[in-house]
Amino acid sequence: MTDESLQGQLNNAVKSAMRNKDKTRLGTLRMAQSAIKQIEIDERRDLSDEDVLKVLDKMLKQRRDAAAQYDEAGREDLGDKERAEMVVIEEFMPGALSEDDLDALIRTTISSTDAQGMQDMGRVMNELKPQVIGRVDMGHLSKKVREQLAG
Structure with missing residues (x-):
């Protein structure tokens, strides 16, 4: 990644998607920008890259859950749409x-x-x-910590 902020990278990606007329990518990126902007307005502050990562991580989790539910219900078309959005979000x-x-990392933190x-x-x-946000699923992290603490 570059020295540019995550929000700057998102903005550039939106511009690029507009130029390339990539509607799926553009829609996903605008959704991410909207979620970030909403938090900035609600909390009346600019978000750091760590805060933006938390927002994107939450969006990924929502997409994962929705895709699983769609697949369970036999709606693979909607599940595929969610997975396509996940691919775009994961780029950031x-x-x-x-x-x-x-x-x-878990062993070090426990000690x-x-x-x-x-x-x-x-x-x-x-x-x-804070060390693993966006780098590992929190459910998986919780399971691994529980295993190591149990001995």
Whole structure:
């Protein structure tokens, strides 16, 4: 990625999608911009790249859940639309963590927070979230932390 802010990258991608007349991509990017703008207006502040990543991560989770529900209901056409939107959003997310890197990060965080067991899971998760936002599914992270804390 470049030194440009995530919002700047989104804006440039919208312009590019408009020039290329890519309606699916344009719609998805505008939806992301709208969600970001709504938070900026509601909270009356400019969002940092970390905040924008949180918004995009939430959008990805919504798309994942919706695609699964559409597939369950036999509406593959709508599931495919959700997955196409996920591909566009994922372009702006940081690279995923490997399982080995994730395990090492969890071990380091557990030792640095002096976590002793399941009662400390919240503290460990709060420490990990900012480091892994957009790089790993939070459900998967929670499962891995639970496994390591259980011993």
